[in-house]
Amino acid sequence: MTATAFLAIERLCVRLGGRVLVDDVSVALPRRCLVALVGPNGAGKTTLLRALAGLVPSQGQVTIDGKDLAGLAVRERAVRFAYLPQGHAVHWPLPVRDVVALGRYPHGATDPRRLGPSDAAAVDRALHEADLMALQDRPVSELSGGERGRVALARALATQAPVLLADEPIASLDPYYQLSVMALLRKQADAGALVVVVTHDLGLAARFADRVLTLRDGRLSNAGAPDVALSADRLAEIFAIEAFRGVHDGQPVIVPWAAR
Template sequence: MTAPFLTADDLQVRLAGREVLKGVSLALPQQGLIALVGPNGAGKTTLLRALAGLLPAHDLIRGTVKLDQTDIATLSIRERARRFAYLPQGHAVHWPLPVHDVVALGRYPHGATDPSRLSEADEAAVTRAMRTADVTLFSARSITELSGGERSRVALARVLAVEAPVILADEPIASLDPRHQIDVMRGLHAAAGDGKLVIVVTHDLGLAARFADQVLVLSNGQLAAQGSCDAALSDAVLAEVFRVDAYRAVHGGATVIVPWAERSQ
């Protein structure tokens, strides 16, 4: 059996006096798209930040995270930045930079400090990322001229340009129209197919069911379910965690899940 690539052991996190994660343990493979779902306030963003080593030391009460059997606490900030590409919620760029230069910021962990003087390898990574996020046509435009959804896609391109073995994306499709939601999820799934571990926080259970190789369900700071879509998003889990009933079908060989009615308490 192949050893897990990314592991978390007994993560407990307290923020502002509140216990947000309550002993979360994970063992994830080297590649695949993992959907992290759960109600608002379940601890999804905190878990993502803990996995990337982005929490202040006093917030992580106990637990360890290891990547390829190396404790991430022993890695330098730059080493972590090369291994984990993190896309947070509410990302914003306030400078009128060209889209190309914003995406090129993803190459900073690799030593690229001037977007106008990228190496051939760095430029190729930027080009691939812009193509995947469908922002190539915006390359020369200022990011401040773009719509909110377009800026979201540029932010995703910046993360893809890192070409890290682990991509952590916190609600990357939240502000996108349906077509680009599908495009982004397809691009992240393709990155997973290229050998990366991609963990995506999303509230869209339908797209999670369609694209994820595994689903993690977080509820009240604990893992409520983990596994295939059918197992982790079963009727019982949806009723217990999300308090909904769902319409289910199969289309084009993929599972379709549509939250349909509120489940009474």
């Protein structure tokens, strides 16, 4: 591990139900970085993200800014890690603003309708960044799947955590909002956050990420810049595909083209 790592993962393993889901993963990640976590279905991407958030038991060590994750109280961990899970099920017809305000709970805001000035400002900013100001009074249960996805993202942004863990945040979005959300996550990284995004979109990973981590069978098979981690040889090895590769407006383009 490097001394400058903000998030350091050392020999992380996750075993659930007698199966090894994450196996001996070690990597050091800095702030101001957008990391794309890619790999085939069942590779362990979601489990790794949940382990980093402290949501599943694991072996090994995870440190954030030099502090051992295992030694942090639940609220301290929640202030440092904002976690956006897959799926956006909402079971109560709460207004969008109230759901987003739940992101302030780790900071002590227990009533979404009685926010202090700093909490209200954080919620306003998250609503604006996720393009939800016009929907803030709508019940979340009345929204489309894509709109609920943006609400979930806004809730995570409202936490203002230095690490944002996002599990397939663009999966249910149309192309416009896929690009908008990736640009927003890129903005969070540029502002100083460490953003780790699970995605199956190799083209957007190549375009927006600083680093790409590739998981296969629970093991970290590659970690590096997109042009290295998503090279033709790597795509063939990990995904068993060939891809069209190009450049548009100075940005890399990767389009999965054929199964091998």
